[in-house]
Amino acid sequence: MENKIQNQYSPDYVSPPGDTLLEVLEERRMTQAELAERTGRPKKTINEIISGKAAITPETALQLELVFNIPASFWNNRERRYREFLAQQEEKERLEKQVAWLKGIPVTAMIKSGWIRLCRDKVEQLREVLNFFAVTSPENWEGIWLKTHINFRKSQAFQSDLGAITAWLRRGEIEASEIACAPYDAKKFQEALQKIRALTVEPPEIFQLKVKRLCAEAGVAVVFVPQLPKTRTSGATHWLNPDKALIQLSLRYKTDDHLWFTFFHEAGHILLHGKRDFFLEGTGVASVNDQEKEEEANKFAADILIPPADLKIFLASVQQFSKANIIQFAAEIGIAPGILVGRLQHDNLLPPSHCNDLKQKLEWA
Structure with a gap:
């Protein structure tokens, strides 16, 4: 069986949706205070969204649609992609510390048998093995298999x-x-x-x-x-x-x-x-x-x-x-x-x- 290295595009950085909101404000020559007044949101909330400290909620997305005539789905998707990116970065940092666990798993034999894919990146290989075992971490793997009786x-x-x-x-x-x-x-x-x-x-x-x-x-x-x-x-x-x-x-x-x-x-x-x-x-x-x-x-x-x-x-x-x-x-x-x-x-x-x-x-x- 031919084992192909799996490559996935993962951007190194995704800007917070607040950056886009700031661009729109500058384009419309509207201040944060005016946006706060038009949406009925506290100015502090608008500022926290722009700085990335607060998320754009579905309710806020609907308000931005009314103010800027930009679909709420755009703002919701922008927020979702950003939060997914943050979660992926956190997961990557967590998994980077657990790559050594793979030394105890017969990864090469599993790839040769066609059970898992060969990945170029070590963290991606770890994710592939965890997916095979249907667990999220080596600790969860141990919790299941070391306590399992067969x-x-x-x-x-x-x-x-x-x-x-x-x-x-x-x-x-x-x-x-x-x-x-x-x-x-x-x-x-x-x-x-x-x-x-x-x-x-x-x-x-x-x-x-x-x-x-x-x-x-x-x-x-x-x-x-x-x-x-x-x-x-x-x-x-x-x-x-x-x-x-x-x-x-x-x-x-x-x-x-x-x-x-x-x-x-x-x-x-x-x-x-x-x-x-x-x-x-x-x-x-x-x-x-x-x-x-x-x-x-x-x-x-x-x-x-x-x-x-x-x-x-x-x-x-x-x-x-x-x-x-x-x-x-x-x-x-x-x-x-x-x-x-x-x-x-x-x-x-x-x-x-x-x-x-x-x-x-x-x-x-």
Whole structure:
């Protein structure tokens, strides 16, 4: 994607509307005292408008229209542009002191991903990032994201970067906001999960759209967002509002067994743990340690993918695992063989180096 530098014209100075009023008075050879008398305004008020200390109110603009035959809209627009300029200057001065905050945000990666525009000016780049996060300052960003709790599977072996994690999560929210969903219905979602389980044997170009559609019909938005460097997340879930939940997936491990386990793990949080606020776990970020809920979500994912009773029969019927009996059993229960391989490896029943060619590798288009 081509990243174009964004240039915006911002004047360095906008004169106060009082300057224009003074020009009109001089042109008409009218004194401030006479204008005050004609408008019924105190002379002090007229003087303060000319000096920029007082604003031209809509009422004053109407009076100036009657006196000078210059439309009130002209004076109102002149005042508005001046006040906007003052506000922009104040904001620029405030943001100039906060530019250093960008060092903790993966700006380059976000630009490369097409999430934000590349701006030549550092203050404009800061405004672009704040707009992405829908906040007005780094302090507000911290107030939202450092206090936010999100259920998401994250490697405990590495320290993730908070800026990268929040950018990834925010991108998920943005994409989910564009997905039209029916009001959340737990029963419909459970039914959708059974249909989605059957999609594990399909390639991404088929299952991705069907997963999104089935979940949206039950009130859950599903988005696939590539992880940024140092994000190290595979999935996340939280409620966008009481009627709409979000499941966000990253393809961190790029194999079907990890993708599907992550998806059903996040689905488990939605079904088992209700409409909670964000819940974040892991190291290196603000977190809440709730191992019990993680274990519940893990069990939910494991059991829906491979029913315990079926697995017990399979384990009792084979003396040694082979690609043939793995493929056969996976076909019998209607899941991709890679999922079964991942489960056997996780349970230390199959060496990590065995049967990995049965896992489907996934890549971003």
